[in-house]
Amino acid sequence: MKLDHPTLWLILPLTLAVAPLVWHLPFWVSGFWVLAIMLKLLRPDRAWPVYWLLPLAAGVFLGVLAEFRTIIGPQAGVSLLVAMSGTGRSWPSSAISC
Numbered sequence: 001m002k003l004d005h006p007t008l009w010l011i012l013p014l015t016l017a018v019a020p021l022v023w024h025l026p027f028w029v030s031g032f033w034v035l036a037i038m039l040k041l042l043r044p045d046r047a048w049p050v051y052w053l054l055p056l057a058a059g060v061f062l063g064v065l066a067e068f069r070t071i072i073g074p075q076a077g078v079s080l081l082v083a084m085s086g087t088g089r090s091w092p093s094s095a096i097s098c
Contacts, residue, residue: 036086
């Protein structure tokens with residue numbers, strides 16, 4: 001497992017932003033986010049395939065809709081953003097020039 005510098009610089013601020021919210025989000029959103037970040041740490045050089053992202057995005061959207069009965073609003077919107085933030089299509093090494 002090779003963790004390159006740009007991947008850490010993208011995951012670290014995301015973790016610092018999401019950490020205070022974890023206790024206020026539904027359990028499944030926090031768990032999904034942690035799982036997505038762990039997968040990104042295990043395979044930083046590989047992007048998630050589109051055939052995984054589309055069902056995941058639809059599932060997260062429907063899960064937030066079922067949990068909050070809306071997508072509009074602070075709690076639903078933050079839950080949706082946190083869940084989707086872990087599944088970035090690709091975080092290329094060239095995204096940040098160091």
